[in-house]
Amino acid sequence: MLDRTEALAMIKASAPDHLLVHALETEAVMRALADRLGQDPETWGLAGLLHDLDYPQTKDTPEKHGLLTAETLARKLPEDAVQAIARHNEMNGNLPETQFDFALRCGETVTGLIHTAALVRPTRMQGMEAKSLKKKMKDKAFAASVCRETIKECEKIGLELGDFLTLAIGAITGIEGEVGLAAS
Numbered sequence: 295m296l297d298r299t300e301a302l303a304m305i306k307a308s309a310p311d312h313l314l315v316h317a318l319e320t321e322a323v324m325r326a327l328a329d330r331l332g333q334d335p336e337t338w339g340l341a342g343l344l345h346d347l348d349y350p351q352t353k354d355t356p357e358k359h360g361l362l363t364a365e366t367l368a369r370k371l372p373e374d375a376v377q378a379i380a381r382h383n384e385m386n387g388n389l390p391e392t393q394f395d396f397a398l399r400c401g402e403t404v405t406g407l408i409h410t411a412a413l414v415r416p417t418r419m420q421g422m423e424a425k426s427l428k429k430k431m432k433d434k435a436f437a438a439s440v441c442r443e444t445i446k447e448c449e450k451i452g453l454e455l456g457d458f459l460t461l462a463i464g465a466i467t468g469i470e471g472e473v474g475l476a477a478s
């Protein structure tokens with residue numbers, strides 16, 4: 295299995311800066327979800343870190359997004375992680391089935407909501423609450439590209455929305471300096 299140093303080098307070599315930020319945030323949320331759900335934080339974290347590895351190659355061919363990464367990572371990550379990566383993008387024809395699959399989908403999607411919310415707050419991550427994120431989810435114009443339905447898939451892994459948002463806020467706050475969200 296890849297270790298975290300190798301995985302980070304892979305994503306850094308292929309990703310533009312904004313994608314690296316998204317990868318690190320997804321890793322943090324996935325580790326927190328694994329902790330909560332009694333799963334392996336290393337494996338879930340690596341899936342989060344690497345799930346969009348093929349984005350630079352597939353940004354114009356969304357039907358391939360996830361599949362190229364799954365090919366690249368076959369036998370380098372546990373099979374359930376490779377499968378979750380293939381299944382995080384339904385446009386490639388794969389639908390989520392397992393707890394891991396749904397966790398990666400809601401976990402990677404919530405990062406877009408939280409990152410955007412932090413950028414419009416003077417104190418960034420500090421003091422962010424699930425309640426205000428829930429309100430922002432109802433405002434269709436806010437972070438319009440972030441799919442609310444995918445975030446709500448947290449319920450399929452047994453987490454109520456507010457609980458999931460609180461967990462994700464905590465996870466991203468833990469790496470706020472690395473992802474440009476520290477309060478100035």
Ligand SMILES: [Fe+2]
Pocket residue numbers: 316320345346402
């Ligand atoms: Fe992603």
